[in-house]
Amino acid sequence: MIRRVVLAGCAALTAWTCQRDARDKRTEHDTTLRLPLINDPILNPVIAPDIGSVMINKVIFPGLVRPDERLQPTPDLALSWSASPDGLAYTFALRPGVTWHDGMPFTARDVKFTFDQILDINSGSRLRSDFAPIAAVEVVDSLTVRFRLRAPFAPFLSLLGYNAGIIPAHVLEGRRLTDAIDFNRAHPVGTGPFKVTSSTAGSAIVLERNPAYYGDAPKLERIVFKIVPDVNVQVAQLRAGELDVILVEPANLASIERDPRVTLREVPVVQHFYVGFNQRQPLFASQLVRQALGYAVNRSAIIEGVLRGRGDAPVGTIPVALGRYFADTVKPLAFSRDSARVLLERAGWRRGNDGRLRNAAGEVFRFVLFVDKGNPTREQAALAVQHDLQTLGMDVTLRMLEFAALVRDHLLTGKFDATLIWWTTPPDPDQWAFYASGQDNNHVAYRNPRADSLLTLGRATSDPVRREAIYHAFQVLEREDPPVLVLFYPRELLAMRATVRGLPRLGLRDALRHSERFYREPLAPRD
Amino acid sequence: MARYLARRVLHALTTLFLVCTATFAIIHAAPGGPAVLADPKLTLAERQAIEERLGIDRPLAEQYTRWLGRVARGDLGNSFLYQVPNSAAISERLPSTLLLAGSALALALVIGVVVGAYCAARPGSAIDHVVTIVASGAMAIPVFWLAMLLILVFAVTLGVLPAGGNATIGAAPSLGDRLAHLVLPAIVLSAALTAELLRYARSSTRAALLSPSIRVARSKGATPARVLWHHALRNALIPVVTVLGLQLPRLVGGAAITETVFSWPGMGRLGVEAALSRDYPLVLAITLVISATVALATLVVDMVYMWLDPRIRLH
Numbered sequence: 001m002i003r004r005v006v007l008a009g010c011a012a013l014t015a016w017t018c019q020r021d022a023r024d025k026r027t028e029h030d031t032t033l034r035l036p037l038i039n040d041p042i043l044n045p046v047i048a049p050d051i052g053s054v055m056i057n058k059v060i061f062p063g064l065v066r067p068d069e070r071l072q073p074t075p076d077l078a079l080s081w082s083a084s085p086d087g088l089a090y091t092f093a094l095r096p097g098v099t100w101h102d103g104m105p106f107t108a109r110d111v112k113f114t115f116d117q118i119l120d121i122n123s124g125s126r127l128r129s130d131f132a133p134i135a136a137v138e139v140v141d142s143l144t145v146r147f148r149l150r151a152p153f154a155p156f157l158s159l160l161g162y163n164a165g166i167i168p169a170h171v172l173e174g175r176r177l178t179d180a181i182d183f184n185r186a187h188p189v190g191t192g193p194f195k196v197t198s199s200t201a202g203s204a205i206v207l208e209r210n211p212a213y214y215g216d217a218p219k220l221e222r223i224v225f226k227i228v229p230d231v232n233v234q235v236a237q238l239r240a241g242e243l244d245v246i247l248v249e250p251a252n253l254a255s256i257e258r259d260p261r262v263t264l265r266e267v268p269v270v271q272h273f274y275v276g277f278n279q280r281q282p283l284f285a286s287q288l289v290r291q292a293l294g295y296a297v298n299r300s301a302i303i304e305g306v307l308r309g310r311g312d313a314p315v316g317t318i319p320v321a322l323g324r325y326f327a328d329t330v331k332p333l334a335f336s337r338d339s340a341r342v343l344l345e346r347a348g349w350r351r352g353n354d355g356r357l358r359n360a361a362g363e364v365f366r367f368v369l370f371v372d373k374g375n376p377t378r379e380q381a382a383l384a385v386q387h388d389l390q391t392l393g394m395d396v397t398l399r400m401l402e403f404a405a406l407v408r409d410h411l412l413t414g415k416f417d418a419t420l421i422w423w424t425t426p427p428d429p430d431q432w433a434f435y436a437s438g439q440d441n442n443h444v445a446y447r448n449p450r451a452d453s454l455l456t457l458g459r460a461t462s463d464p465v466r467r468e469a470i471y472h473a474f475q476v477l478e479r480e481d482p483p484v485l486v487l488f489y490p491r492e493l494l495a496m497r498a499t500v501r502g503l504p505r506l507g508l509r510d511a512l513r514h515s516e517r518f519y520r521e522p523l524a525p526r527d
Numbered sequence: 528m529a530r531y532l533a534r535r536v537l538h539a540l541t542t543l544f545l546v547c548t549a550t551f552a553i554i555h556a557a558p559g560g561p562a563v564l565a566d567p568k569l570t571l572a573e574r575q576a577i578e579e580r581l582g583i584d585r586p587l588a589e590q591y592t593r594w595l596g597r598v599a600r601g602d603l604g605n606s607f608l609y610q611v612p613n614s615a616a617i618s619e620r621l622p623s624t625l626l627l628a629g630s631a632l633a634l635a636l637v638i639g640v641v642v643g644a645y646c647a648a649r650p651g652s653a654i655d656h657v658v659t660i661v662a663s664g665a666m667a668i669p670v671f672w673l674a675m676l677l678i679l680v681f682a683v684t685l686g687v688l689p690a691g692g693n694a695t696i697g698a699a700p701s702l703g704d705r706l707a708h709l710v711l712p713a714i715v716l717s718a719a720l721t722a723e724l725l726r727y728a729r730s731s732t733r734a735a736l737l738s739p740s741i742r743v744a745r746s747k748g749a750t751p752a753r754v755l756w757h758h759a760l761r762n763a764l765i766p767v768v769t770v771l772g773l774q775l776p777r778l779v780g781g782a783a784i785t786e787t788v789f790s791w792p793g794m795g796r797l798g799v800e801a802a803l804s805r806d807y808p809l810v811l812a813i814t815l816v817i818s819a820t821v822a823l824a825t826l827v828v829d830m831v832y833m834w835l836d837p838r839i840r841l842h
Contacts, residue, residue: 032697039800040609049563121576129570178580181611201619202792204696224696228790229800232675233691237790240682240690404805405559407567412574421567433568440570 031221033500033518034244036228036237040201043188045165046117047124047177051509054163056225058512059207060190061165064092064111065157066513069504070323071270071427073157076513077106077166077191087152087462094143098214100168101188101195108145112137113169115147117177124178129433129441130159130426152460154467155428161513162426165190193218193516202227219502219519238262238495244520245496247508250308251376256495263498266310266491268321269507273378273422274484275369275385276444280414283367290482292343297388298335303488306380311488316475318429319489321507324468325429327475333486340392357393366395367417370410372403381487382420411443420487427510429471432459435483446483535829539822543815547598550814551591554807561607562804581607583807594811603815604808608801613812617794621816623693624793627786628778630709631717632771639721640760640767643728647763648755650733662722674715674788681711691790712789716782720774727770731763738762765835772828776821 041053045061048054064081065073078092098106115137117123118130133153138146149156168189172180183189186199193215194207205225209218226243228234235252237243239259248256248264256262277284277293284290303311312320313332320326344350344357349365352358357365371382379400386396410416423434432455433441437448451474458470492507502517504510559565561583564574578584582593597604603613646655682690693708694700735741736759744758783795794813801809 034696042610049566121572122580124577124580125573126566128573129568178610185609185611200792201616202623202797203692203694203790206697222697226692226696226790227792228691229787229796230790233678233788233790236675236678236683237690240678240686242682242690242692402559402803404562404565404803405557407565408560409558411567412569423567441568443567 031219031520032224033220033222033520034224034226034242036234036243036246037205037225038229039227040185041205041225042184043186043196043205044167044177044180044184045127045163046114046167047126047184048163049126055509055512056205057163057165057190058509059194059223059515060188060192060196061167062190062192062513063160063162063164063166064094065161067158067161067427067506067510069506071158071321071506071510073161076161077111081157083462087460088149090147090149090156091140092145092147094145095214096143098191099212100170100191101210102168102171103212104168104170106166106168106191107142108139109142110166110169111145112139113173114164114166117167117172118164123176127163130163152462154459154462155426155430158426158428194220194223213516216516218516220515223515223518235495238497241497244500245494245503245508248493248495249375249377250306250310250493252495253308253310253493261498262495263500265494265496265503265505267494267505267507268312268319268489269424269492270319270321270427271422271424271490272314272317272319272486273381273420273488273490274317274486275418275420276484277418278414278416278443279445279447281367281417283365283417286347287481288343288347289349290485291480292340292347293389293485294333294482295336295343296340296392297385297485297487299333299487300335302381302384306377306384307488307490310491310493312491314486314489316478317423317431317435317483317486318471318475321489322427322429324464325471327472329472330475330479333479337392344392351393355393356395364395365393366397368397368399370399370401370406370416370419372406372421373400374402377490378420385420385487414443414445422490429467430459431455431474444484448477448481448483450477451481451483535826539819539826542822543818546818547811547815548591550811551594551807554802554805554810555587557805560805561807563607594808598815603812606801606806606809608804608806608809613809616797616809617812617816620792620794620797623791624782624786624795626693627709627712627716627791627793628782630713631720632778634713635717635721635724636771638717639724640728640764643725644732644755644760644763646725647729647732647736647759648751658725662725665718665722668718670715670719670784671788673718674711674785677711677715678788691788693791712785712791715789716778716785720778723770723774724767727767728763731766732759735759735762761835765832768828768831768835772825775824775828776817 037052037056039052041056042048043053043057043060045054045057048057062076064076064078066076068074077095077098079095081090081092083090094108094111100106115131115134118125118127119134121128133149133151134147135150136148138148140146171183171189186196188196191214193210193213195210197206197208199205204227207223209221228237228243231249231252234243234246235248235255238246239262241261256264277290279285299313303309303313315327315330315332318326348359349357369382369386371378373379382398386398389396406419411419411421425431433439435442435446436452436455454470454474454477458467458474461467461470494508499521500518501521502519504514504517561581564577575584582590594604605611606613606616609616642658646658649655678690681688688711689695689708693705695704698704736755741754741759744754749758782793783799785791786793786796787799794816798810798813801813
């Protein structure tokens with residue numbers, strides 16, 4: 001009896017396996033692209049609180065402009081624009097004939113509605129600080145919209161192409177955005193090349209091609225965002241052919257590089273990873289000490305050892321991905337323990353007989369370094385920093401805690417000595433919010449009057465040549481008076497099935513602004 | 528019987544209240560705050576606006592009494608993270624969790640009891656030794672590791688089973704597809720429980736087989752199979768049911784890891800996400816639902832006792 005059951009079971013399993021093989025070939029051939037999210041997204045770009053939501057919203061909700069492969073703004077929902085000579089007004093001519101996913105026409109009223117919501121502090125907006133310089137948005141006619149700014153604001157166009165997707169006034173007007181549950185979770189209405197057709201909590205969101213899309217016809221039939229919370233599982237699913245494009249960490253490279261069905265792409269992204277030293281504390285207020293810390297850390301060892309070479313050596317806080325604004329004439333900061341020791345001595349810190357670094361009062365150079373828990377790249381980088389600084393006689397305690405706890409309890413409250421963290425910024429060199437005196441996002445409390453004037457000037461200057469000179473000068477200044485200890489500029493590691501084509505050479509977020517270009521090559525016989 | 532039931536329900540309600548109060552205290556004592564506030568780019572004014580909207584700017588005691596009041600009216604509140612009513616978030620996920628936990632439970636019961644009893648009849652045999660070793664291994668292996676191993680073998684290398692999810696997205700729903708997705712997570716979730724039940728079933732069946740009643744049955748000419756499966760096993764089931772009752776919370780809690788690794792859209796995973804992002808209302812709602820489920824299951828277990836052994840009296 002038992003034998004018969006086992007035999008029958010084996011037969012059934014074999015039959016089903018064969019059937020599955022056949023089915024797999026079909027899905028691989030078909031025109032669906034599957035990407036992961038780590039949890040259910042909020043399908044509204046104005047209130048989207050997390051990176052997963054931001055990603056999917058880029059497909060559903062185009063903005064007025066979108067970045068090209070050099071991160072320059074190009075027409076999207078706006079066909080053309082002009083700025084007034086004083087830089088205080090931008091007028092956009094909108095693309096005619098665009099319809100929302102529900103068939104209603106897209107007009108200037110939608111643009112005004114979107115930005116009114118973005119600027120309303122009670123709407124739940126996540127984009128308000130990006131667009132704070134906007135004074136008013138005016139509907140000139142149904143296809144013309146004018147933005148009035150409080151001050152000249154050079155990053156304006158880049159920001160329009162970054163996260164500011166346009167949302168429909170006719171659906172959302174008169175409601176609080178966070179209360180529009182059906183829109184936010186299941187039935188969003190955008191103007192993008194793909195529209196949501198089904199959403200299953202905790203499982204997936206399915207987007208089908210929008211036949212009424214205003215741009216080039218989307219090449220794929222379907223884009224599926226699958227909820228896969230764990231990055232190791234995402235890697236397994238990519239290798240098993242159940243996901244097509246994922247972002248991986250350097251630690252995942254070993255399992256991907258040997259798999260011929262998967263290709264890897266490295267894209268420099270607009271991020272800088274750094275150790276922020278809290279300059280409210282006397283220990284780090286000294287410019288000499290911060291310079292010394294810069295020499296004391298072996299960045300190339302971190303880039304080689306932790307990032308497996310997938311990163312770029314830093315000059316200052318402006319990453320190489322920003323092209324002309326990155327000061328390639330300034331040499332990357334060298335690793336030199338001797339220089340660090342000399343600078344520390346000039347700042348009054350000497351190594352005692354016990355090997356510890358002490359000041360004249362006999363106090364030990366002691367601090368706690370925070371890092372968020374669970375990300376191997378950042379944890380290992382923090383360990384390397386701790387090791388390098390301890391070699392100089394500093395007493396560094398490493399504390400790993402959840403990202404939310406790190407940000408809310410320490411970073412935002414200013415209660416920390418040092419923290420390893422990063423900024424992901426829009427594709428623009430403007431860093432006024434992060435490093436100008438007294439700004440909410442200047443968590444390290446950096447204060448330098450020259451930096452303030454350079455950052456203010458850079459923000460107000462739209463001529464690229466003059467802007468370039470300003471930000472190069474800022475990076476030179478960062479050498480003398482470092483706001484933070486920049487560790488590296490990471491490269492985004494995009495792992496995808498070898499059949500995936502059409503992704504522009506951009507980070508995944510920006511690439512998703514061009515989803516109509518994505519397609520899949522028919523399979524090679526062996527794949 | 529009715530009085531007994533009423534008392535048990537009262538006990539259960541008290542337990543639920545205590546569990547929720549403790550959960551509220553613990554989640555608020557944990558470092559960090561709602562993940563919706565943990566965005567380094569938020570300005571002070573924006574943070575305050577969010578806190579006000581979510582009601583977390585109020586004193587804790589006030590937040591708690593408000594929450595209790597709402598629960599008493601049957602309202603579980605809204606999730607910070609997903610911005611939907613918690614009752615909706617949970618009811619979307621609960622069926623998946625019940626399916627997975629139910630399958631794992633069934634798997635554990637059938638394999639654990641049958642194999643356990645089978646081994647009990649052949650103590651010291653080669654198969655008994657092998658089963659004991661495998662069972663010890665199954666109890667010792669971390670769930671996460673076993674799950675990744677199975678995914679790598681069956682999904683990545685062999686390609687015979689899906690690596691995650693509960694159905695192929697976009698494909699027409701079919702029983703075969705659902706079962707294929709269920710196999711690996713059910714095995715992983717049931718592994719430790721199966722092993723534990725197996726060991727209890729084995730030792731209690733062994734004890735039952737040595738009891739005088741079995742000697743009587745044998746002397747009356749019952750076949751060894753009938754002795755084992757009919758006479759001994761029924762007596763041996765009581766400790767198994769006890770263990771099962773004790774293990775139920777672990778089955779629901781353990782589902783969080785299994786659900787995460789297999790991207791299974793269940794409630795355990797929802798609970799982990801809620802806790803990690805300090806989604807206070809969702810954490811409390813899930814705690815309440817899980818505790819209520821466990822309380823209910825315990826009650827059912829007690830009823831099963833009475834059915835299995837009439838000597839157990841109502842007190």
